Amino acid sequence: MAYISQQLLNMLQLGSIYAVIALGYTMVYGVLSLINFAHGDLFMIGAFLCFIATAKLHLPFVVVLAVAAIGTAVVGMAVERLAYRPLRAAPKVSAIITALGVGVFIENLTLAISPYPRHVPEMIPNVSWNFNGLTVSSIAVLVVLLSVLLMAALDFIVRKTRYGMAMRALSWDIKTLPLMGVSVNAIIALTFAIGAGFGGAAGTMYAMAFPVIDPYMGIMIGWKAFIAAVVGGIGNIRGAMLGGYILGAVETLAAVALPSTYRDFIAFTLLLILLIFRPNGILGQPKTLKV
Amino acid sequence: MPPTMLSIENLTVSYGTIRAVRGITFKVQKGQIAALIGANGAGKSSLLRAISGMVKYGGEVKFNGTNIKGMAADKIVALGITHIPEGRGIFGNLTVKENLTLGAWLRRNDPEGVRKDYEHVLGLFPRLGQRLGQLSGTLSGGEQQMLAIGRALMSKGDLILLDEPSMGLSPVLADEIFRIIDEINRAGVTILLVEQNAFMALQLADGGFVMENGQLTLEGAASELLTDPRVRQAYLGV
Ligand SMILES: Nc1ncnc2c1ncn2[C@@H]1O[C@H](COP(=O)(O)OP(=O)(O)O)[C@@H](O)[C@H]1O
Ligand SMILES: [Mg+2]
Secondary structure, X not given: OHHHHHHHHHHXXXXXXXXXXHHHHHHHHHHHOOOOOOHHHHHHHHHHHHHHHHHHOOOOHHHHHHHHHHHXXXXXXXXXXXXXXHHOOOOHHHHHHHHHHHHHHHHHHHHHHOOOOEEOOOOOOXXXXXXXXXXXXXXXXXXXXXXXXXXXXXXXHHHHOHHHHHHHHHHHOOOOHHHXXXXXXXXXXXXXXXXXXXXXXXXXXXXXXXXXXXXXHXXXXXXXXXXXXXXXXXXXXXXXHHHHHHHHXXXXXXXXXXXXXXXXXXXXXHHHHHHHHOOOOOOOOOOOOEO | OOOEEEEEEEEEEEEOOEEEEEXXXXXXXXXXXXXXXXXXXXXXHHHXXXXXXXXXXXXEEEEOOEEOOOOXXXXXXXXXXXXXXXXXXXXXXXXXXXXXXXXXXXXXXXXXXXXXXXXXHHHHOHHHHOOOOOEHHHOOHHHHHHHXXXXXXXXXXXXXXXXXXXXXXXXXXXXXXXXXXXXXXXXXXXEEEEEOOHHHHHHHOOEEEEEEOOEXXXXXXXXXXXXXXXXXXXXXXX
């Protein structure tokens, strides 16, 4: 019993991180129908910014989180401005190829600056509580709480604020939106800032839970979170959260039942099977950004 | 003669090799309704898209004396030009209320005025008031046109470019829409009205222009155009 609860908790922690990354994919896709394949690498940048803020600058946790999220948001906006905006009128495939290229560029840039894996020091005191054999760590609690908070914030932004309204309008009809006096460039920049900012926050959460980071960490985790977004129904905010938790669960359970080398194989297989039955994801693929 | 509000000079619009507008020159006076009529494909919508900055063009467009060529579409809205595009341009995934709110995007510093205009729009179109929380994609064609006009009023422009408001509407609804266009104009808004329903448009308008194959072929007072044999034969079916 305690063992199962323990695994459930692990699932929740991992799923929370996937969910926050998946939200970044879904934001950009939901608004622009563009899959930002560099998103996994933005997540990695977030983890490295977290490392710098923690190991080099010794900043307190809340500031570390802000530095990582805002720093990554700025990088995300720069990527949009320099790589995607010039291609906005070009066929979608050009943007996808560019996105992959941007990802490789970011990886190699990081590799050039800091090629070795880094150990991220503790950001909050790592306390564990014991409930009838179930160990709950302060880190797991914080990771789960943060993800819930971030999701609620995003939900609020998209549904209730004027900028969220403009994002939804943009996803419906990008040509007509300027006729309302709205700057499409500004709304797209904001969308990328939020999407990348979530990647940066997720990088911090990851570094807190799994404190060894390296320049290639964004590739595998990025792909997984992307699949989580697709499984939930890409473009759908609640779907991204659901997909993230499902992926976390599948991975954790696979690791319990089978040798750990099978983990990714099992996880991907199950997700692919799921997609055969629900090709548009669990919550369906909307034409536009959905909450 | 009232002052010129909109001045178009030798305007051309091309899509690749298709030359949709081929050198058009005309003026719209402040406070007027100018009707632009012409068959499908004549280039009317392209002309409006040029004025509102949605497409690149050759020639000049001046609004209240200011050259607005090359300005971004959202900046042109800020100057006071509101374009209700062909097909209405409703954001179907937003509620009726959100669409109206979006129309007032640039009026953040004027919440009092926005609230007044909101009440005014709901007074003009009571049917919108009953559907504020409804997704606007589920509205009927007539209701969507009302929403498009209502939303345009929320941006409080001095000039409204209106592209075929009667398209797809029953005669009764079209009458209703034209009555409201008249009311808006009486309140001081200048209107450039593109229509295929030449009869209704010319009855309402002060001046009219006839467009064929990207060029102006006739222009004059609306009352004259209504009795012009060429207009009667080609556009009024008599
Ligand atoms: N986006 C576009 N791409 C290519 N051709 C277009 C486009 N929009 C309009 N056209 C062409 O330009 C010409 C004028 O079209 P339009 O301005 O829509 O005329 P109207 O509004 O009078 O029906 C037509 O031949 C049309 O096919
Ligand atoms: Mg047209």
